[in-house]
Amino acid sequence: MRLFLTIGLWLCIVIPAQAQEIKVLESESRLPVPGVTIYNQTKTIMVITDFEGMASLNSFTDSEYLYFEDLLHKKLKIKKETIIANNHTVLLEAKIEGLDEIVISASKFEQNKRDIPQKIIGISAKEIQISNPQTSADLLESSGNVYIQKSQLGGGSPMIRGFSTNRLLLTVDGVRMNNAIFRSGNLQNVISIDPFTIQNTEITLGAGSVVYGSDAIGGVMSFYTKKPQVSYSDKLYLKANAVARYATANKEKTGHLDFNFGLKKWALLTSVSYSDFDDLRMGSHGPNDYLRPEYVVTNNGQDQIVSNDNPKLQVPTGYDQINLMQKVRFEPQENLSFDLGVTYTKTSDYPRYDRLIRYRGDDLRSAEWYYGPQQWFMGNLQMTKISSSSNLYDKIQTTLAYQNFKESRNDRDYRDVMKSMTEEAVDAVSFNADFEKLLSPKTELFYGVEYVYNKVKSIGKELNIETNETAPIVSRYPNGSTWQSMAAYTNIKFKPNHKFILQSGLRYNYILMHADFTENNQFLNLPFTETDLNFGALTGSAGISWLANDILQWRFNLSTAFRAPNIDDIGKVFDSEPGSVVVPNPDLKAEYAYGGELGLTLNFDDMVIFDVATYYTYLDQALVRRDYTLNGETEIMYNGELSNVQAIQNASDAKIYGFEAGVRLNLTNHLKLTSQYNVTGGKEEDADGSEVPARHVSPNFGNTHFIWQKNKFLVDAFAEYNSELSFYQLAPSEQEKDYMYALDDNGNPYAPSWYTLNLRTQYQITKAATLTASLENITDQRYKTYSSGIASPGRNLIISLSYSL
Known part of the structure; x- marks a missing residue:
């Protein structure tokens, strides 16, 4: 009892x-x-x-x-x-309007998005899971504001507001990824970032040089990876995620696994991803110019051209990639934390498809053209401290990072026994100290300092495939070159009331470069042996955000930005196009951009939301490739071919302008419509002084989504579309690449318009298991995104299963 x-x-x-x-x-x-x-x-x-x-x-x-x-x-x-x-x-209920979003990239500290005078696009981990991208390039494209060019399957070069490559900045956890050999041609480095590790992505449209320095002319793409979670108790916090994915268009097979171990003050996060891609199949309905009727095979050292049994299969394009990440977090106090992150990614060899489809007469020009493994290692240590007693800061964040980049290029002409091989590596060290201080209830100050050091290793050699003998040749860059940047910046936010916000900033950069051409002079006979470039650059910005009432918000921003020449600009040697070779130019200066942006947001009771913006940028002293003379000669022998001499020069200016419009209609509690459209135009000065279309101005493009979600089920029916660029709208350098484009009735290359219809679904099977299935390009269109050498996927079924515990 x-x-x-x-x-x-x-x-x-x-x-x-x-x-x-x-x-x-x-x-x-x-x-x-x-x-x-x-x-x-x-x-x-x-x-x-x-x-x-x-x-x-x-x-x-x-x-x-x-x-x-x-x-x-x-x-x-x-x-x-x-x-x-x-x-x-x-x-x-999730906040519907993006203005309530918290963003970091504008000042490196958290701010409400409505306080920022620039347009910033945010992509959350949840949105990434739904869009299910194969690479981070595909992730950026899903935003509807970034245009992606691809020269091969293992690639993805972003274009934002008429700028691309080294005029756009990539950052990962606040560390700049741009290095001394980031080129003006299409860049593939963004694929090194594993989408499975991203917590959120912020895309700043327009200049960001005040906070980030050189290269941030057209925009900044900031990736923030997941942080280890501590348990804040004596109990172990354990969380794990596993994902398996298959896609039919390139027979993708992807697996991902991550673990989080959290203790009271310590936490560890381990992530592993592996993807294997086969050759990519293009669509059935579109220009026959994109088909792959034949390709080169090599048997016992003998090249021969064989017919492609399936001309829609782009042979060869397949590759594989592994991504590893280890993070450690230590929080000894509530106001102090340390984050250590180590990331390593590596691809296999991957073919450069756009070079493999070129012809010389009736035969394919190249027997081999492939990139060696693209490798990226980053280790970064970040300390964050909050103080209520310091006169210098309320919050400080310091970041010390080391990165190592490796890449190589390998090419051999059809039935040639000599293979050209170049290998490049960059060691990059950087340090940032960023501070936030509330000066008064209405005034907040952000400021910081930065130091960046890059050292370039570059070698060139050629291999006789019959004898296996190697011999040195000209390297792509001057071996042992260095590039340094020292900078200080300040940015102030004044908020006299909740409706009006003023932000203004200044940054001063000092750049130092050294390149020694002694090793390459045995091949080029340059009129100089070394060069040193030292110069300063001052940039500024000023903008307002005005919330006139609950419906209307205006944004206005003026900014200057710059890009300093790097080792790629002053020292590169490469065949830019058939019959031309780019040689070093030691006499370069920074290019400057001057721009303005006006944006308007209309929010009608969270039911109808319009967001529009217009912008204009003037690029002065633009670094462009132009004809050049070397020792008084306009042609030299390069790789056995008489080639026209070119070099990067401050020889142009450009005017870029555009308009962006987005709408969101919350039709019911479960059904919404979103749409985004981008119009970009631009002209640059040609060698003869005339104005011609700017190279990286994309066609008008956009998307429209109908999204229905209730309880555990989501359906997203969407269309993506792209306008035409006629022959006369192509930049002169693109007009010369007829092998990449469709041909119009006059036999001239052009970029046709295209559209795709797509359906994406997601179902939460259990609390732990989620199934995502997509059918992309339902009508099996055959198309290429502008300036791409590879055709986009045809009809593509993607199945993904994720499990969390």
Whole structure:
């Protein structure tokens, strides 16, 4: 009897206590929401949901109102007794408008998006999971504001507002990825970033030189990888995710696995991803010019051209890639944290498809043209400290990083026994110290310093495939070159009231470069042996954000930006196009951009949201490739071919302008429509002084999505579309690449318009398992994105299964 009384008493105590446990979920996805602050009206009691969205309400009385608040969801006010009656569950509604979003890239510290005078596009981890991109280039393309060019399957070169490659900046966890050999031609480095490790991506449209320095002329693409989560208790916090994916167009086979181990003050995050891609199949309906009727095979050292049994199969394009990441987080105090991150990615050899489809007469020009493994290693240590007593800062963040980049190029002409091979490596060290200080309730100061050091290793050799003998040849870059940048910046935000925000900043950069051409002079006979370039660059910006009322917001921004010449500009030797060779030029200066942007957002009660922007940029002293003389000669022998001499020069200017429009219609609680359209134009000065189309101005492009979501099911039916660029709208350098384009009725190359219809679905099978399936390019269109050597995928079924615990 005593035993039953004891059990009964225990149940009377424990059951009510357990009844105070609640779970906070997102209303649409039904996923747990961690980090939600729960407080009462007087804010005398406050609790926070854990990583499973759980919290205890024991400290609150049943009759009082509770408030639920975090950055990504609408604030909720509800009585505690109502929560208990609703099965101990609270549903939070995601914030619809992007203006409520918190962004980091504008100042390297958290700011409300509505305070920023520039347009910034955010892509969350949830959106990445739904879009299910094969590479980070595909992830950027899904934003609807970034145009992606591809020379081969293992690639993806972004274009933003008429600029691309080394006039755009890539950062990962605040560390600049651009290095001394980032080129003006198409860049593939973005594919080294693993989409599975990204927590969120921020795309700044327009100049970002004040905070980020050189190269940030057209925009900044900031990738923030996931951070290890500590448990904040003596209990181990363990979380794991596994993903398997298959795609039919290139027979993609991808696997991903990550683990998070969290202790009270320590946490570790380990991530591994591997992808294998076969040759890519193009669509069935479109220009026959894109078909691959034949290709070269080599058997026993003998080249021969064979017919392609399936001309829609782009042979060869396949490759594989592995991505590894290890992170460690240490929080010794609430106001102090250390984050160590180590990332390594490596591809296999991958063919440069656009070079393999060129002809010389009736035969294909190249027997081999492939990149060697693209490798990227980054180790970075970040310290973040918050202080309430310092006169210098309220928050400081320092980042020390080391990166190593490796790449190589290998090419051999059809039935030639000599293969040309170049190998490049860059060691990059950087240090950043960034500070945030609240000067008054209305004024906030951001400032910082930066140092970057790059050293380039470059070798060239040729291989006789019959004898296996090698001999040195001219290297792509002067071996041992160095590039340094030292900078200081300041940015101030003045907010006299909640409707008006002014932000203004200045940055000063000092650049130092050294290149020694002694090794290459035995092949080129340059009129100089070394060069040293030292110069300063000052940039600034000023902008306002004005919330006239609950419906209307204006953004206006003026900025200057610059790009300093790098080792690629002053020292590169390569065949830019058939019959031409680029040689070093030691007399270069920085190019400057001057631009303005005007944006307008209209929000009608979160039901209809319009976002439009127009912009103009003038690029002065633009670094472009032009005809050149070497020792008084306009032609030299290069790789056995008499070639026209060219060099990078400050020999042009450009005017870029455009218009962007986006709309979001929340038709019902479960159905919404989103659409984005981009119009870009631009002219640059040609060698004869005339104006010609700018090279990296993309065609008008956009997308439209109908998205239906209820409980565990999501359906996204969407279209992507792209306007035509006629022969006369192509830049002169593109007009010469007839092997890449369709031909019009006059036999001239042009970029046809195209569209695709697509369907994407996601279903949460269980709390742990989610199935994502997409059918892309349903009508099997055959098309190329502008300036791409490879045709885009035809009809493509993508199946992905993810499991979390």
